[in-house]
Structures are given as structure tokens and as C-alpha cells.
Amino acid sequence: MKELTLDKQTIWYDEVLLLEEPSRCFAPEFWQQEDKVVGSAQGRGTTWFVQAEKLDAALRHYHRGGLFGKLVKDQYIFTGWKNTRSYQEFQLLNLLIEAGVNVPRPIAARAVKRTFCYQADLLSEKIPNARDLVSILQEHSLSAEMYKKIGEQIKKMHEAQVNHTDLNIHNILIDENSTVWIIDFDKCYQQPGNGWKQGNLDRLKRSFIKEVNKCQIKWDESEWSYVVNTAFNSN
Known part of the structure; x- marks a missing residue:
């Protein structure tokens, strides 16, 4: 796992799976401009299915659920980069893969700090067919x-x-x-x-x-x- 620190954000990524520029791969607009969006799904937010250079992927922005999510839809209290939901899920997926569980491979994760809060994104493998x-x-x-x-x-x-x-x-x-x-x-x-x-x-x-x-x-x-x-x- 590689770590990239930019202005108010940290990105973790697998350099073998991600050949695109890490700082751009979390924007749906980037994939749309490249004509690499192959589908989407609606949940708490939109999950974009994209065709990356190495493999098909799912791009998800973290959204809150429940009643509180109606007030603050996508921000979480910041208590450290490694406590962010995107980093935690990235690491957990790798742990499960090592344990032999069939889960999507994590490609890249991002957390963006907003004063006392943060927003997060995850790019992971889309399981084919x-x-x-x-x-x-x-x-x-x-x-x-x-x-x-x-x-x-x-x-x-x-x-x-x-x-x-x-x-x-x-x-x-x-x-x-x-x-x-x-x-x-x-x-x-x-x-x-x-x-x-x-x-x-x-x-x-x-x-x-x-x-x-x-x-x-x-x-x-x-x-x-x-x-x-x-x-x-x-x-």
C-alpha cells in the first residue's frame, strides 16, 4: 500500500492495481471525461462502476444513513487519518483477502479533512459477472x-x-x-x-x-x- 499526502487529504492505494493518477480517480467527472463509466447503482448515494486500466472498479463516496444522515449526509468527526472509514475498510479488505475470504480487492481510499470533520471515498474491485x-x-x-x-x-x-x-x-x-x-x-x-x-x-x-x-x-x-x-x- 502506498500513501500520498496532499493538501488536507490523504490517499492510500495499491500501485499494482491503480495505474491512473491517484488524486483524480475519486472524481466521477474524471471517469466520465475518459468515457470509462460503465454503470451505476443507487444506495445511500451513487456507486459508479468504472473501467480502470487494470480492472473494473466501483467508486463509492461514504454517506451517512438514518435520521442523522438527513442533516449531515457525508461528514464524520476526524480523530486521525487511520481512524477514517475509508482507511479502515481498505485495511480490513486486505486482511480478509489474506484470510482466504472472497471479497473485492481494495484499489484506493481517500479521506479529505474539513476542519473538525472529514469526507471519504473508496475505489474497489467490481466483481465481474x-x-x-x-x-x-x-x-x-x-x-x-x-x-x-x-x-x-x-x-x-x-x-x-x-x-x-x-x-x-x-x-x-x-x-x-x-x-x-x-x-x-x-x-x-x-x-x-x-x-x-x-x-x-x-x-x-x-x-x-x-x-x-x-x-x-x-x-x-x-x-x-x-x-x-x-x-x-x-x-
Whole structure:
């Protein structure tokens, strides 16, 4: 990881994955001018999918959620560069990759200081030809083997002691090779012990149940055992 300090901002990046100018790669306008925007997605803000020199990437500006986010949409209290959400997520993704978890590779992260606050951005790998579980389950159910693969990735993540605080079926992808990926590690962190791991799985199960009613996904509660038994398998 390289670190670049400019006026009131710090950028961290992987020089192998990022061939573009680091100071320009966080501006959607840069990618638009280069005609390298290949799509976008709406969440709390817009995630831009761009075609970088080395690989396709997702550019995300950090936005607050909840009621407070309506007042202060994208600023956070600054307590040090390495405490910023972008730096933390960049580092956590690298830790998970080393642990063998299928997560997007972090390409570059930025924090911009604004007096007592900061704003942040992350450029990370866009998993090729992958869709989230919601869109897949709207079309067809999954095999027991695929649910076991989901459980295996959660198990590896938990063995790395990473608490995914927003584990839901929008944040689990399957690509064209039937590889399972976990995404969106903003506000996630390493945590000792084991008691919190059941909470991760409970949250994931609730998201399955929610989307059955909301999006009519093809899922039955009997299939849940394949995920949870694999995630907690000690072998």
C-alpha cells in the first residue's frame, strides 16, 4: 500500500492495481471525461462502476444513513487519518483477502479533512459477472451446495474475527463461476471472542425472511440449516 499526502487529504492505494493518477480517480467527472463509466447503482448515494486500466472498479463516496444522515449526509468527526472509514475498510479488505475470504480487492481510499470533520471515498474491485442473492433468488432457488458455499465464506470471515455489521443478502454475490463473494465492509471490524457471530447469522436470516415478503425471493426456511451448519462447522 502506498500513501500520498496532499493538501488536507490523504490517499492510500495499491500501485499494482491503480495505474491512473491517484488524486483524480475519486472524481466521477474524471471517469466520465475518459468515457470509462460503465454503470451505476443507487444506495445511500451513487456507486459508479468504472473501467480502470487494470480492472473494473466501483467508486463509492461514504454517506451517512438514518435520521442523522438527513442533516449531515457525508461528514464524520476526524480523530486521525487511520481512524477514517475509508482507511479502515481498505485495511480490513486486505486482511480478509489474506484470510482466504472472497471479497473485492481494495484499489484506493481517500479521506479529505474539513476542519473538525472529514469526507471519504473508496475505489474497489467490481466483481465481474456477479449478482446479489436477491436478484438471483427472484429467478430461481439455490442448491444445498450453494448455500454451503455461502456458509463457508462466513466461516472464513468469522475465523478472521471480522464482524460484518450489515450482513444481508444484498451484500452476498455469486458470480458466473458459482463463486460466493461478500461485499460492503463499511463500519465492520475485527472483534475477539465468538458470542457476536450468531448475531451476524441472525441478521442474515432476517434479511432472507424480509426479502421473501418484499421481493418474493424463492427461499424456504428449511434451507437455512445448510448455511448455519457450515458456518459453525469446526472441521
